[in-house]
Amino acid sequence: MKDKILVIGSLNYDIILKQKRLPQAGETYAVDAAMFCGGGKGANQAVQSAKLGADVYMVGAVGTDAMGTYLRETLLKYGVKDKYLKITEGESGVGIVNCLEDGTVFANIVKGANYKMNQADIDKLDEVLKNTKVIILQLEIPVAVVEYVIEKASKMEIKIILNAAPAIPVSEDIIKKCDYFVVNEIESSYYCNRNIDNVETAKEAIMEFCEKYKVNSVFTLGKDGAVVCDGREVQYFPSYKVNAVETTGAGDSFVGALGYCMIYDMDLFQAAKFATCCSALTVCGIGAQPAMPTLEEVKNFETMHD
């Protein structure tokens, strides 16, 4: 059945350090607490779609280290299929995040296995592509691979969601071939070449962007919500007032939820409302993947907030 979601992207082993300050050069600093969890935009988005009940395959790469094993097992735990997960010699992708008490975040990623993805890995997907309805991509693997996927899938009956994060150059032609383009404030500012930091500027910019690229677009604005444009109209979706404890993965939850909705051909604006609920729930818990809601949790939340 043509009902599968392929998420083609990164898997990172995240090390999140909670600390009062960064060490100085030459200093060894003792941090207060650490958390270790599965991450990477690709894996996070796959987990969100799967938790909602979609049939999801993760296409990506992990290393031959213990972190690779952990990343694969975590995906399986959440119901994501690993048939197209590659294991490559060397280290897995790693994210090392320093979270300071005032909320400032410093992050490094080790490229690792994620950057060993290549076009041959995509050529192995021909069989599953026949049954794929939605492909979700981000930019934490080589951009040439992302572009190759988009070229190929745009000739097939597949909906392509590009979460252009982190912001790096992508050709105009490639953006035009996507069905949905999703970015946060920092990324939308980059792609629109102007400062987008409130609802008004986002509304203005998304209209121009949509006209130029002929792509359905979503600009998320953190706790300020999201603006959505289908090329004809712009709608604003304020975020839900919740007790946000940790906001990593908010955008990934949003994108994974959008992918889920597109399996059911849901209207873009309805989908954005559903995705807004999902990410509201995600920011209420610690860690991206563990906090992402199931369909039942979203439905309960919707009934409470309607």
Ligand SMILES: Nc1ncnc2c1ncn2[C@@H]1O[C@H](COP(=O)(O)OP(=O)(O)O)[C@@H](O)[C@H]1O
């Ligand atoms: N503090 C928050 N409270 C409620 N919802 C939030 C909060 N932060 C983010 N969200 C929701 O998550 C969506 C995506 O968050 P955003 O921070 O823009 O993405 P990213 O994680 O990619 O930076 C927002 O559009 C909003 O609906």
Ligand SMILES: [Mg+2]
């Ligand atoms: Mg954000």
